[in-house]
Amino acid sequence: MTSKTVASSVYDWVDERLGLSELAAFARHKTVPVHSQSFWYYWGGISLFLFIVQCFTGVLLLVYYRPGADAYESVRQITFVMNFGWLIRSAHAWAASLMIFSILVHMFSVYFMKAYRKPRELGWLSGMALLGVASVFGFSGYLLPMDELSYFATKVGLQIPSAIPGIGEAIANMLRGGPDVSDFTVQRFFALHVVVLPAIFVPLLGFHLWLVQRYGNAAPPSEEAKPASERKTMPFLPNFLRKDLAMWLISLNILALLASVFPWSLGKPFDPLAPAPVGIHPEWYFMSPFEMLKLLGVVLQGEAGEIAGILLFTLGIVLWILIPFYDRGKEFGQRARAAHYFGLLAVFALLATTVIGYWTIR
Amino acid sequence: MNEQTNPAANIIEEPGERNTRRAFLAAAGIAGLAYTAALAYPVYRYLASPEEMAMNATAVTEVTLKDAQKLPLGSVLMYKFGRSPALLIHHEDGRWISMTAVCTHLGCTVQYEPQADRIHCACHGGVYNPYTGANVSGPPPKPLKLFKVAVNDTGVNVSLA
Numbered sequence: 001m002t003s004k005t006v007a008s009s010v011y012d013w014v015d016e017r018l019g020l021s022e023l024a025a026f027a028r029h030k031t032v033p034v035h036s037q038s039f040w041y042y043w044g045g046i047s048l049f050l051f052i053v054q055c056f057t058g059v060l061l062l063v064y065y066r067p068g069a070d071a072y073e074s075v076r077q078i079t080f081v082m083n084f085g086w087l088i089r090s091a092h093a094w095a096a097s098l099m100i101f102s103i104l105v106h107m108f109s110v111y112f113m114k115a116y117r118k119p120r121e122l123g124w125l126s127g128m129a130l131l132g133v134a135s136v137f138g139f140s141g142y143l144l145p146m147d148e149l150s151y152f153a154t155k156v157g158l159q160i161p162s163a164i165p166g167i168g169e170a171i172a173n174m175l176r177g178g179p180d181v182s183d184f185t186v187q188r189f190f191a192l193h194v195v196v197l198p199a200i201f202v203p204l205l206g207f208h209l210w211l212v213q214r215y216g217n218a219a220p221p222s223e224e225a226k227p228a229s230e231r232k233t234m235p236f237l238p239n240f241l242r243k244d245l246a247m248w249l250i251s252l253n254i255l256a257l258l259a260s261v262f263p264w265s266l267g268k269p270f271d272p273l274a275p276a277p278v279g280i281h282p283e284w285y286f287m288s289p290f291e292m293l294k295l296l297g298v299v300l301q302g303e304a305g306e307i308a309g310i311l312l313f314t315l316g317i318v319l320w321i322l323i324p325f326y327d328r329g330k331e332f333g334q335r336a337r338a339a340h341y342f343g344l345l346a347v348f349a350l351l352a353t354t355v356i357g358y359w360t361i362r
Numbered sequence: 363m364n365e366q367t368n369p370a371a372n373i374i375e376e377p378g379e380r381n382t383r384r385a386f387l388a389a390a391g392i393a394g395l396a397y398t399a400a401l402a403y404p405v406y407r408y409l410a411s412p413e414e415m416a417m418n419a420t421a422v423t424e425v426t427l428k429d430a431q432k433l434p435l436g437s438v439l440m441y442k443f444g445r446s447p448a449l450l451i452h453h454e455d456g457r458w459i460s461m462t463a464v465c466t467h468l469g470c471t472v473q474y475e476p477q478a479d480r481i482h483c484a485c486h487g488g489v490y491n492p493y494t495g496a497n498v499s500g501p502p503p504k505p506l507k508l509f510k511v512a513v514n515d516t517g518v519n520v521s522l523a
Binding site: 060063081082083084085087088 | 404411
């Protein structure tokens with residue numbers, strides 16, 4: 001038997017049991033719309049790639065990281081003692097930021113292309129859930145080095161749930177593992193970060209990707225309006241996949257550049273008696289919600305104002321999540337326009353509050 | 363001179379085109395390998411860090427055991443020579459003997475038994491002479507390596523023989 005016949009008989013054996021040729025036939029027929037906004041189709045793939053990077057670098061950090069009382073010392077060791085540990089850690093931190101960034105770009109492109117409309121509502125909802133889990137990933141991962149910055153970021157961040165009337169303090173205590181951020185907090189954030197969140201994220205991601213396979217890429221309404229003969233597509237295999245992989249390579253290069261040229265720093269070990277360091281601020285992706293709450297607090301004074309602020313903020317997010325059930329039409333009617341302006345308002349609010357947040361750092 | 367009207371020119375050019383295509387693919391393959399290696403190298407070195415640290419610890423040629431001169435007659439002190447455990451025995455006759463405590467059979471840590479006046483490995487019953495380190499009975503294929511011992515007022519200095 002030649003190697004070719006061996007290969008084909010192995011393929012036949014596996015195919016008979018797993019139905020590979022059905023999958024291959026499905027993949028051959030898969031197409032991606034081609035139009036002036038096709039560029040935005042890559043951002044979901046880039047987010048996926050950065051998540052894979054997070055899994056790899058995360059496991060590498062796990063090799064030396066020790067949660068609990070030893071947390072800071074182990075991160076110091078990773079950063080300054082282990083060969084290239086600084087690079088692995090820096091890549092993990094940078095890829096986290098880049099992943100949130102590309103998810104946001106992906107979300108807004110889906111929003112403005114109205115790709116959340118029927119039958120893709122569940123794609124939108126699962127995507128929003130993924131963004132939610134990704135930000136909890138970011139928040140919990142930020143504490144793990146247990147340096148000054150992460151200590152205060154967590155301390156401040158957990159003030160937000162504790163402002164919820166009645167049960168808020170109980171929730172915050174549950175998350176913290178006591179009334180203060182301590183070794184217990186790192187230990188449970190660690191469990192959250194490496195076990196609970198991946199166990200939620202990965203199946204959600206599988207569901208999200210399955211929906212993408214089922215319904216394909218959505219074209220913007222302007223394309224949908226064209227007659228079928230005028231719409232252009234390209235085959236997913238190999239044309240789109242090749243471009244997708246090229247984007248992954250570009251992302252990896254950007255990540256490598258950022259991680260090595262701007263290595264992630266490690267502050268002083270946390271000290272519950274030390275004053276907050278000057279210029280402390282949340283990560284860029286938390287800057288906007290943080291600033292919005294702060295501004296609402298200025299407008300709506302007092303404790304009632306604080307609660308009203310949180311309610312208003314939550315209402316905005318709920319409206320955003322529920323947009324597929326409001327803007328359902330196929331055409332670009334009044335509701336579609338309203339959704340469009342709501343989207344522009346969200347982008348503006350996000351950018352403006354981020355700028356104000358950085359502007360007012362003392 | 364017009365290539366489009368001269369079929370012979372096309373036939374001659376073809377192998378050349380195939381060569382440039384092959385050269386391109388080879389170059390792309392090498393670049394891909396170099397890229398992968400550039401990614402794999404830091405990861406390998408990162409994971410190999412403890413091994414490298416251990417290798418540095420092995421480079422130790424002498425150890426000073428502070429206050430070990432106070433060790434009573436007929437007793438033993440376990441200490442670390444480089445990265446492996448070692449024995450310092452103060453024999454009843456006053457002799458100071460030090461040797462590695464790693465059994466030459468399968469690497470268990472051996473122990474000094476003063477009553478039986480022998481060095482015994484609990485894993486597979488290997489027995490060594492507590493003065494010379496010679497393998498006396500059981501499975502060990504080789505003797506335990508002896509160290510040079512120098513006793514002074516402040517401690518005991520052990521070095522490679």
